[in-house]
Amino acid sequence: MSRIIHPNYGCSRRQAIRSLVSGSILLPGIFSQLLADESGDEENPLAPRAPHFPGKAKRVIFLYMSGGVSHLDTFDPKPKLMADAWKPESSAKPTNSRYLAPLWEFKRGGKCGTEVSDLFPFVRECMDDICLVRSMYGDNNDHFQATLGIHTGSVSFKRPSLGSWVSYGLGTENQNLPSYAVLAPELPYAGSQVWSADFLPGCHQGTRVVAGPEPIPDLIRRSQSPEIQNLELGLLDRFNRKHLQQRSTDSALAARIKSFETAFGMQREMPEVLDLSKETDATLALYGLERGSNKGFAWQCLVARRMAERGVRFIELIDIGSHDNWDAHADMKTHIPLAKNVDQAIAGLLKDLKSRGMLDDTLVVWTTEFGRSPVGEGRGRGHHNSAYSSWMAGGGVKGGTVYGASDEYGNTIAENPVHVHDFHATILHLLGFDHKKLTFRHGGRDFRLTDVAGKVIPALLA
Numbered sequence: 001m002s003r004i005i006h007p008n009y010g011c012s013r014r015q016a017i018r019s020l021v022s023g024s025i026l027l028p029g030i031f032s033q034l035l036a037d038e039s040g041d042e043e044n045p046l047a048p049r050a051p052h053f054p055g056k057a058k059r060v061i062f063l064y065m066s067g068g069v070s071h072l073d074t075f076d077p078k079p080k081l082m083a084d085a086w087k088p089e090s091s092a093k094p095t096n097s098r099y100l101a102p103l104w105e106f107k108r109g110g111k112c113g114t115e116v117s118d119l120f121p122f123v124r125e126c127m128d129d130i131c132l133v134r135s136m137y138g139d140n141n142d143h144f145q146a147t148l149g150i151h152t153g154s155v156s157f158k159r160p161s162l163g164s165w166v167s168y169g170l171g172t173e174n175q176n177l178p179s180y181a182v183l184a185p186e187l188p189y190a191g192s193q194v195w196s197a198d199f200l201p202g203c204h205q206g207t208r209v210v211a212g213p214e215p216i217p218d219l220i221r222r223s224q225s226p227e228i229q230n231l232e233l234g235l236l237d238r239f240n241r242k243h244l245q246q247r248s249t250d251s252a253l254a255a256r257i258k259s260f261e262t263a264f265g266m267q268r269e270m271p272e273v274l275d276l277s278k279e280t281d282a283t284l285a286l287y288g289l290e291r292g293s294n295k296g297f298a299w300q301c302l303v304a305r306r307m308a309e310r311g312v313r314f315i316e317l318i319d320i321g322s323h324d325n326w327d328a329h330a331d332m333k334t335h336i337p338l339a340k341n342v343d344q345a346i347a348g349l350l351k352d353l354k355s356r357g358m359l360d361d362t363l364v365v366w367t368t369e370f371g372r373s374p375v376g377e378g379r380g381r382g383h384h385n386s387a388y389s390s391w392m393a394g395g396g397v398k399g400g401t402v403y404g405a406s407d408e409y410g411n412t413i414a415e416n417p418v419h420v421h422d423f424h425a426t427i428l429h430l431l432g433f434d435h436k437k438l439t440f441r442h443g444g445r446d447f448r449l450t451d452v453a454g455k456v457i458p459a460l461l462a
Contacts, residue, residue, distance in 0.1 A: 045201050046179050048171045055432025056396025056462070057363035060166060061304050062316040063346060064150070065338075066188045067143070067325030070102075070372035070381055071389040072410045073332060074339075076134050077106035077115045080408040081374055089375045099409065100376030103332055112400030119339040122347035129350055129359065131397040131460050135404020135413045138370055138385040138420045143189040143327070146369035146385060149420050151194040153449050160204070160440075162424060163314035164197040165449045166431060167204040169438050173311030176269040178207035181307055183300040184318040185211055188325075189369070195316065199442040206316065209274075209303070211295035216270060273306050287348035298345035305352055308362055326368060329380040350393055363395025363430050367423075374409040386412050390423065396430045398462045421454030429456045 072078055085101030104117040109124030114132055116124035123130075138155070140146045145155035152159040160168070163180040172179035182195045195206030209216055276284075276294075279302065284291055289298035300317045307315050319325075319342055328334045346366065353359040371388025372381035387406040393399060404416035425435040428449065435454055439446040 044171075044175075045203050046167070046172045046175060048173055049169065051169060051432025052434045052437060053432050055430055056361065057394070057430045057432075058170075058361045059308050059312065060163075060314045060363045060365060060395070060427065060431070061308060061349070062163065062314065063342075063364065063366045064188070064316060064318050065326055065342070065366070065368040066147070066318055066320040067327035067368070068146075068370050068372055068383055069326045069368040069388075070328065070332065070335065071134070071387065071406070072372065072374060072381070073102045073104055073335060074117050074119050075132055075389040075391070076387075076406060076410055077117070078102065078374070078406075078408065078410050081410060084409075097375050099374055100332070100379070100381060110400060114400070114402055119335060120343050122344045123350075126347050126350045126393070127400060129354065129399040130391050130393045131399060132389065132391045132402045133404055133418050133423070133460070134387075134389050134402060134406055135416050135418050136367075136371075136388045136390050136420070136423065137413055137417060138388075141370065141383045141385045143369065143383070146383075147189040147194060150367055150369050151190075152196075152198075153421060153424055153451055153454075158193060158196070158198050159447070160198040160200045160449070161193075161195050161206065162427070162449060163195055163206050163316055164200050164204040165428070165438060166314045168197075168200050168440065169428075169433055170313050170431065172313050174269070176266060177273070177307065177310060177312050178266070179312065180204060180206040180314045180316075181312050182206040182208045182316045182318065183210075183303060184208055184316075184320070185295070186318075186320045188318050188320055194318075199447070200440055206314075211299055216266065269310070273310060274303060276302060276306075283352065286352060288344035296345075297342045298348070301345040301349040302352075305349060305356075305358075308353070309356070309358060328372065329377050329382065331379045332381060333379075353394065359394035361395060363397070363427065364393045365427065366391045366393075371410070374411050384411075392427075392430075392460065396462050397460055401459075403457065403459050416457075416459070418457060419453070421450040422457055425450050425454035425456050426460055430461070 072081060081099055082101045084099045086098050089097045089099060102117065104119050106115040106117050107124065108114065109116050110126070110128035112128050114127040114130070116127065138146055138149050140149060140155040149155040151161045163182070167179040180195065188194055192208070195208070197205035207216070281291070287298040287302050289296070289302060293299060297317070297319055304315045304317055319338070324338065326335065326338055350359065350364060353362055353364070367390035368388065370383055370385040373384040375382070387410055404418055405414045406412065407414045428435045428438060435448060435450045435456070439448045
């Protein structure tokens, strides 16, 4: 469709913006000419797209525990570690390098009988729906790099996040909500880079939502009526797209234009998503959420379910608040309040999704950046990327199963190792993507989430 510019419209884009800021001065008749539908000229980068093959999962809820959860105290029982508590790790190492026993008892959960510690009694009840991986490993033992690794696949260079790749590959079913939302009360290690689109089009970057009175800044502020705002934004969109025509290679400009459109849609729809007043008492109790509360991990989980049922493709929940995380160097007992904050909420999310028939096509992922060492640092544990645990539920995974194993002390992988790239490849496969073909050309090279590695783990698939 050709673009028609009326010869009497002598104002520039800059003048139009100034006019809109100072107040609406253009007549509706002029608007009707300006706002002729010409949106078909540019492809919508967030339009729904088909994956490479039919995937079992249509969306992802990614539960990220920041700081490094101890696999030895949660999902990977080690009787030998318990028996050898306080013994030196090796005669060749200093005497203060001693094994630290887990502080919590492990018990079987569900019909499958998977053992989970008393730190997660609610999640333990859901193990029939969970595929637990006890053989995860990554490439770096530092929080910053390991956090980038589990999110972007790279520990050394800026790369797009997993959520951005999913948004890029699938688009979104709801143009009034972001395709990728991040519920994060505080910034994690590596900051906003963990939800960055980097070299992908900017519209695929995660939109951060925080608990509190203003979850998204300036979301519902309007200086005029919705009708006037509609007209003004339509005019501005016309000038923006004319501006873009002359700068067709400017991906950042195109992303900003799309972000404005999404932001306007969010003004209408996001407040309803975040309004939990119509949720039943039974649902709130399932998550362990008090009526009227708008903070905590239970709030994040319930909002995630509401986003998922409204078409958001990728929703990440980051468990970090008031600078507390799972980095338990001094005392493993710091895991207690952290687990209590998330355990019932996570189990509630799984049960709620299942009761609504959503778990079949919603992939729920639980992970951390690395585990913790079998030897103690006093009464705490150090960073440990050589072996740790993660799990997935719903979305085509084989529930009630355990894959891989660490050695008798939880120090190294004993069987069926799963690198972060393999984990990402399997997630993409469940969504219907060949991870080797989901690529984006940048700087003369075709990049992908899994770089030049990664393999799908068939044993994790139902």
